[in-house]
Amino acid sequence: MRLRSPAPLLLLFSGLLASDLDIQQEEVRAMVGSDVTLKCMYTKEDSLDLKDLYVYWQISAADKPTIVTYYLSTNNSTGHNDNQYKGRAKVSLDSMKRGDFSLRLYNVTPQDEEKYDCLVILKFNKILHVVVTLHVAANYSMPVVSAPSSGPQGEELIITCTSTDGYPWPNVYWINKTDNSLLDKALQNSTVSRNARGLYDVVSVLRIRWASNVDIDCCIENVLLLQNLTVSSQMDSETLPGTKDSITESLGDNPEGRTRAVVAGLVVLGVAVAAAAAGWMCRSRCPRHWTYTAGAQAARRELELTDHA
Structure with a gap:
């Protein structure tokens, strides 16, 4: 037969x-x-x-x-x-x-x-x-944080953090760098959507009351890659519209050659992670092993996976 x-x-x-x-x-x-x-x-x-x-x-x-x-x-x-x-x-x-x-x-x-x-x-x-x-x-893009200039004490601020083209589903953390504490989930609203490539885009909106020297981190976590991407938005009482230069990252290691512009008022801070035998911690408390910052080209390098042929 x-x-x-x-x-x-x-x-x-x-x-x-x-x-x-x-x-x-x-x-x-x-x-x-x-x-x-x-x-x-x-x-x-x-x-x-x-x-x-x-x-x-x-x-x-x-x-x-x-x-x-x-x-x-x-x-x-x-x-x-x-x-x-x-x-x-x-x-x-x-x-x-x-x-x-x-x-x-x-x-x-x-x-x-x-x-x-x-x-x-x-x-x-x-x-x-x-x-x-x-x-x-898939690696997420370096987060882009948009924040308003300073305003009257106690006024509500709306800060937006955006990252695209990642996989699997991301975790989003907002961190108060004053004491490295995670901000209350009730203060944020994160929307994750599937794009035409089947990858995830995330937009997270944080609403907080303005105070002098507000210093907030947005952290996008890729659990599978053990990867954290962290960007800081810092505002102070002397900040005025247009007084901060835009910072553009040339992501040469990205296969798509994307560049991201960090809007006025954005200060990119380096955050380092030390991996220890008994555990690990991120300076900004984004809870995973590795952190990539906007100041490092390694943030956009494709990870070598040992079990990937």
Whole structure:
């Protein structure tokens, strides 16, 4: 019997997913726009005959799986069943002969963040089942803080902090640098939206009463990258409209070559983080391991992820 479509085989092998064979669990991280390898290795034999071999990479779902790519020995070729992965997912026939069924996924997008099943069947016996969880990340832009000039004592101030093109969902913190305390969540309103690229943009609005020498930090946290981006807005009683020069950061390490202008009244302060064996702390209390400031080019450098091929 020659099966030319993966659908009948999926029905035939669906019961194998629940067999007694141990399921290996793997996790990998990748930056948006990069390429990544999802590993699936069979090490019990040095070489394999591709005859009577069936390989599926799929995303399991309650109703039906999404096929990423597959290999059917009856067709002696590989194929793709979902348009999302057409041209972006590849397994190597030569590598499979050595027991390497790894999937190479190109041009990673936020929509690729899934759990992937690698299912290998030889002569209708499942010999390998690996589940790879793919985590996707993207750096947020350096926050831009806009704040009014000083006003009468006790007047309400509205300060806005904006950051774009990041992933996953951000955490936003406003910090009173006078005592390094986190400001009450009731004073702020943060809106996170998904843009056309599938990345997140965040706008956070803080409402506080003006006092002399108000010094507030806005911190955008990317949990997956262990990254904090912190910008300070400082106002004093002598500040007048137009008296502060705009500061423009040339983000040369950003693949998109973006530049951000910091509006009048914005003073960018460097904030450093020291990682310790027993814990960590950020000077401004933004609670994660690393802080990148507007004064450092490293703020925009793509992170090297050790488990990212």
